[in-house]
Amino acid sequence: MDCARAMLSIIESKKDGHLPLGVRLHLSHCASCNAEYTRMREALAFMRSEYLPRSPDLSELIMTAIRATPKLEAAPVSFRDWTLVGIVILAAIAIAPLGSAFTWVRKSFGSDFLLPLNVVLGLILSAYGAFFIGTHLNEFVKRFKLDENREFEQP
């Protein structure tokens, strides 16, 4: 890599200090580029430490206001994560009959095990769905416009 390309890569880098391997190799043996890069880093570090204006200490004021606010709600698991896990469970149930373990169970027990198995899987899915809906009532109401005038309390 030549000096011009190395410096262009440095300037194009998305984040300081995250340089491609080729550039780092170039810097390790090119003293002038290394010096230029070091100067730029020093300039940036200097700017961040010296130019950012000093703030008055507001921590006590803010903490007083925070102590007066009601307790934070626990962070809920996001709608997206719940949906993704639900899809994974459904997919696992869908592909289970294709597995060798399932084939072995069917050979050993015939079709008698299918009814209890389906009941258990159905219960698991129902419990998952009920818990999901119960913890995200407000989001369901909003997303599916079930009742715009009613507000449900999250547990």
Place this chain on the structure above:
Amino acid sequence: MSPPDLEPDDYDLVRMVQRGDRERFNLLIGRHQRAVFGLGLGFFKNREDAADFTQDVLLKAFRSLSSFQGRSKFSTWLYRIAYNTAINALKRRKEYVSLAEDAELPDHDDPERQALGEATRMAVLSAVKNLPERYRICVDLYYFFGVSYPDIETITGFPVNTIKSHVFRAKSILRETLKNEY
């Protein structure tokens, strides 16, 4: 051998606050109030308004902390709240004055550092002077706050290629300025 780093990072502190230890938020305020105040100065141009803005933003952050899930850095999430708060307060006018325009560099005993400070300030000034006000914050976020391109996109909502071109130009100017100075 260096001693182990016992200071919890932002993510750990957020988790502690989310679990109910609200006093830990004090540490987050200590770490970030200067940056939020800096952004406030860029938008409101006076220290009193910037201080009110800082309080407002940090309180908003505390109240919305349950929605922070750690997908971005806490600082990026906080700056996004700050940016939106400022834009809403200014009634969607995205006017921003670069910190380089009003910055006063403290006197340094070391003339080399003093020169470096002046050179970098001049570089930022030349980088922002021809930019529309709304985009000046991209250069400041990079230079003064050390925010990466993707995080600047998250904070401002500007297209990443626009940010890249402004920051690229600013970095090229810094390089040229430093070359001429030394």
